[in-house]
Amino acid sequence: xxxxxxxxxxxxxxxxxxxxxxxxxxxxxxxxxxxxxxxxxxxxxxxxxxxxxxxxxxxxxxxxxxxxxxxxxxxxxxxxxxxxxxxxxxxxxxxxxxxxxxxxxxxxxxxxxxxxxxxxxxxxxxxxxxxxxxxxxxxxxxxxxxxxxxxxxxxxxxxxxxxxxxxxxxxxxxxxxxxxxxxxxxxxxxxxxxxxxxxxxxxxxxxxxxxxxxxxxxxxxxxxxxxxxxxxxxxxxxxxxxxxxxxxxxxxxxxxxxxxxxxxxxxxxxxxxxxxxxxxxxxxxxxxxxxxxxxxxxxxxxxxxxxxxxxxxxxxxxxxxxxxxxxx
Amino acid sequence: xxxxxxxxxxxxxxxxxxxxxxxxxxxxxxxxxxxxxxxxxxxxxxxxxxxxxxxxxxxxxxxxxxxxxxxxxxxxxxxxxxxxxxxxxxxxxxxxxxxxxxxxxxxxxxxxxxxxxxxxxxxxxxxxxxxxxxxxxxxxxxxxxxxxxxxxxxxxxxxxxxxxxxxxxxxxxxxxxxxxxxxxxxxxxxxxxxxxxxxxxxxxxxxxxxxxxxxxxxxxxxxxxxxxxxxxxxxxxxxxxxxxxxxxxxxxxxxxxxxxxxxxxxxxxxxxxxxxxxxxxxxxxxxxxxxxxxxxxxx
Numbered sequence: 001x002x003x004x005x006x007x008x009x010x011x012x013x014x015x016x017x018x019x020x021x022x023x024x025x026x027x028x029x030x031x032x033x034x035x036x037x038x039x040x041x042x043x044x045x046x047x048x049x050x051x052x053x054x055x056x057x058x059x060x061x062x063x064x065x066x067x068x069x070x071x072x073x074x075x076x077x078x079x080x081x082x083x084x085x086x087x088x089x090x091x092x093x094x095x096x097x098x099x100x101x102x103x104x105x106x107x108x109x110x111x112x113x114x115x116x117x118x119x120x121x122x123x124x125x126x127x128x129x130x131x132x133x134x135x136x137x138x139x140x141x142x143x144x145x146x147x148x149x150x151x152x153x154x155x156x157x158x159x160x161x162x163x164x165x166x167x168x169x170x171x172x173x174x175x176x177x178x179x180x181x182x183x184x185x186x187x188x189x190x191x192x193x194x195x196x197x198x199x200x201x202x203x204x205x206x207x208x209x210x211x212x213x214x215x216x217x218x219x220x221x222x223x224x225x226x227x228x229x230x231x232x233x234x235x236x237x238x239x240x241x242x243x244x245x246x247x248x249x250x251x252x253x254x255x256x257x258x259x260x261x262x263x264x265x266x267x268x269x270x271x272x273x274x275x276x277x278x279x280x281x282x283x284x285x286x287x288x289x290x291x292x293x294x295x296x297x298x299x300x301x302x303x304x305x306x307x308x309x310x311x312x313x314x315x316x317x318x319x320x321x322x323x324x325x326x327x328x
Numbered sequence: 329x330x331x332x333x334x335x336x337x338x339x340x341x342x343x344x345x346x347x348x349x350x351x352x353x354x355x356x357x358x359x360x361x362x363x364x365x366x367x368x369x370x371x372x373x374x375x376x377x378x379x380x381x382x383x384x385x386x387x388x389x390x391x392x393x394x395x396x397x398x399x400x401x402x403x404x405x406x407x408x409x410x411x412x413x414x415x416x417x418x419x420x421x422x423x424x425x426x427x428x429x430x431x432x433x434x435x436x437x438x439x440x441x442x443x444x445x446x447x448x449x450x451x452x453x454x455x456x457x458x459x460x461x462x463x464x465x466x467x468x469x470x471x472x473x474x475x476x477x478x479x480x481x482x483x484x485x486x487x488x489x490x491x492x493x494x495x496x497x498x499x500x501x502x503x504x505x506x507x508x509x510x511x512x513x514x515x516x517x518x519x520x521x522x523x524x525x526x527x528x529x530x531x532x533x534x535x536x537x538x539x540x541x542x543x544x545x546x547x548x549x550x551x552x553x554x555x556x557x558x559x560x561x562x563x564x565x566x567x568x569x570x571x572x573x574x575x576x577x578x579x580x581x582x583x584x585x586x587x588x589x590x591x592x593x594x595x596x597x598x599x600x601x602x603x604x605x606x607x608x609x610x611x612x613x614x615x616x617x618x619x620x621x622x623x624x625x626x627x
Contacts, residue, residue, distance in 0.1 A: 027434060034426070035443040037516055042450075107351035114344025122348065122355075129359060131569075133576040133609060135585045136602040139369060139595055140362030143381060178354020188351065213343040235448075244454045245582070258454035265461035299458050306449045314442045 042307075045300040048293050049073055056289045076298040079271050080260055086305065089241070089257040092169055096176040097236045100187060103179035104232060105225070108191020109217055113203070123192070130185035138249060145171040145250060171250040182239055182246060187232045194228040195221065230316050241306060261302045268294045369599035376593075390600035401601055404584050409608060412575045415515065418508050419571050420564065423519040427526035428556070441527075448520035518574065522567045529560040561624045568616055572609065581605050 043063065052067035076082070110116075111123050145165045165171050175181035179188060202224065206216045222229075244258050252259065260267075268291045345352070370390055372383040394401050430441050488509070492502045508515065537555050546554065576582065585605070589598035 024434065027429065027432070031429065031434075031436075031440045034516060035440060037513060038443055038446055103350040103354075107348045110344050110347030110351075114340060114347065116341035116344035119344070122352070125355060125360075126351075129355070130573065131610070131613060132363070133573075133582070133602070133606055135576070135582050136366050136599075136606050137359070137362045138586065138602070139589055139599055140365040141358075142589075143365075144358070144362060175354065175358060177350060178358060179351040180354040180359050213340070214346070217347070238449050242451070242454060244457075248586075262454040262457045263461075264458045295458060295461075299455055302458075303450055303455065307446075310442075310446065310449050314445065315438070 042300075042303075045296045049076075049297040049300050051293065053287075053290055053293075056287075056293070072293050072297040073301070075268075075272060075294045076301055079264070079267050079294070080298055080301065081255065082301060085255045085257060085260060088255055090305070092172070092256065093237055093240045095169070096172050096181065096240050097233055099173060099176040100179065100181055100184055100236050101229060101232050103177055104184055104187035105191050105222070105229065106217075107179050107188045108228075109195050109221060111188070112192045112195035126185050126188050128185075129180060130183075130189065134245060141171070142166075142249060165250075167251055167253045169251070169254075172246060175246075182236070182243055187236065190228050190232060191225070194225055198224060230313075234313065234316065237309075238306065257302050261299060264298045265291065265295050268298070366599050367603065369596055370603050371600075372596055374595040374599075376595075386596070390596045391604065393597055394601045394604055398588075398597070398601075400584055401604075404580050405605060405608065408575075408579045408581050409612070412572060412579075413612075414504070414507065415511070415518070415575070416568060416571050418511075418515050419519045419522060420567055422515050423522035423567065424526050424560070424564075426519070426523045427530055428552070430523070430527055431530045444523055445520050447517040448524070451517055451520065518571075521570060521574070525563055525567055525570070526560060529563040530556065533559045565617065565620045565624060568620070569613060572613060572616075576609070 047063045047065065049072050050068050050070075051061075051065035052069040052071070054067050055061050055065045058066070107126075111119060111126070148163045148165045148170075165174075172181060176184070198221070202220055203216055206220045207213075211219065242258055244262060247254075247256050247259050272291060272294060368383070371387060372385050373389075375382050375384070426444060430437065430444060434440075489502060489506060492505065493499070497505075533556060537559075538551060541551050541555060581601075585598050585601050588594050588601060
């Protein structure tokens with residue numbers, strides 16, 4: 001009897017084991033497959049970036065070129081005016097990110113912890129700013145920032161009708177400082193949810209100890225709210241860097257990464273002959289395949305800073321989202 | 329009124345206004361005013377003058393033009409809304425699936441997670457349009473591009489279609505599956521944030537629930553449908569709303585509205601178009617919210 005039991009359990013166990021192994025193989029295949037789909041375009045661009053022109057028409061080459069070169073990167077950097085532009089872009093993105101985070105943190109705290117009249121209604125408006133497509137505001141924004149003037153202050157002093165803020169950083173800086181810029185409603189929501197989840201006792205203790213409301217916020221609440229700050233900073237940075245909606249609307253003539261990359265192909269067509277030593281009028285046309293290589297390299301250069309940043313901070317992405325309390 | 333003579337309660341609520349002040353100023357002057365202006369523009373003919381602009385009320389003319397006269401608007405908006413309705417369930421399904429996958433313990437999980445969230449960073453319209461332009465440049469014409477892309481991606485999908493039809497799956501459903509397979513890259517790249525949210529939700533499920541279920545003899549399948557799914561269901565609504573909002577940014581409707589305003593200078597028409605779009609999206613959100621909020625399990 002005992003022996004039969006034993007063999008039965010052993011059989012059950014081996015069946016179980018078989019299923020476990022099959023499942024983990026299946027899972028590994030799935031994960032690897034999906035990962036491949038995601039990183040394949042990047043690998044391809046890396047391969048193209050180092051490939052020499054000679055290899056374009058060699059059909060035996062897959063991914064790993066036989067002639068390595070820096071030429072594509074040089075050309076793409078020349079067309080994009082890479083480092084000066086990257087500097088300007090980063091400056092712009094970092095300033096708007098910091099302003100957005102600061103204003104959204106303040107607003108989120110205000111909505112989470114103060115029972116002023118109209119709190120609920122105003123927060124409903126925050127949700128509305130998330131839900132209404134920004135296209136609706138495109139036109140008034142354009143007219144507004146073309147003749148920027150709050151309550152007629154400018155015309156009062158200078159007699160002119162407002163300041164033209166088009167093609168400056170100001171429209172984006174103003175909208176981020178007032179927490180209605182790119183996806184700011186979402187960030188206010190994240191901060192509010194987080195501050196709601198913090199225990200009230202921390203604050204009460206500091207109030208009893210005699211700290212004012214503003215002091216409590218900066219000394220007690222902010223140091224405790226690292227997770228949502230990281231989340232908001234990361235997402236805001238990435239979205240600002242990639243944004244084309246506000247940048248084409250406000251700063252179409254400025255040197256920003258997202259704008260330059262979007263028009264890369266036509267610029268490459270124009271500049272490659274010049275960079276290769278042909279004059280404008282010579283009628284020389286660059287090889288389309290070569291242009292495509294340079295465009296791919298340019299895209300790689302554009303996303304490289306983001307990828308480097310991501311490799312450094314990727315573990316915070318998951319951890320911070322878990323702790324922000326969006327979920328709870 | 330002096331600060332000191334106010335009651336503590338009043339002081340607190342005034343302080344609340346101090347905290348939301350930046351947002352409130354921004355909201356009143358840079359959101360609500362533009363919103364009302366935009367509504368006004370949609371009922372007028374707007375002409376840009378050397379200084380400022382002039383408005384000339386024309387009633388519902390712009391809305392009539394957008395819906396009945398403009399050659400592109402109806403087509404673009406129906407196609408992009410239906411595209412959105414098709415892709416939302418796919419993205420949702422894929423992101424819940426991936427989140428469950430990434431929540432399990434296996435070797436290389438950290439790396440897998442890092443790769444799965446990469447699209448959050450790389451989802452950029454600028455890059456997409458650069459790639460598109462690069463391809464058009466390569467081939468010489470935009471019309472041929474669509475054809476070629478269809479050719480490139482269709483690794484003989486017909487065999488799958490025949491197989492599914494033979495099994496007896498309805499035609500429309502087969503179409504849906506096929507479009508999901510062909511669009512797998514788009515689905516994967518646009519579900520980064522959704523995976524992140526689901527993953528966070530999954531980790532918030534207390535493990536004691538699974539222990540009890542296991543002791544009672546529940547299978548993994550039952551665990552998923554009786555524990556995991558109800559626990560993450562509030563986030564399904566969040567993710568649906570996020571996906572719908574996310575689809576605005578790069579949608580062809582936005583491009584069309586932009587070009588009507590700034591290329592053909594027809595500002596009133598553009599405002600009317602954007603309001604029609606807003607109303608349609610709001611309707612979809614209300615319907616989705618209403619249908620789902622009744623079925624969601626809140627703990």
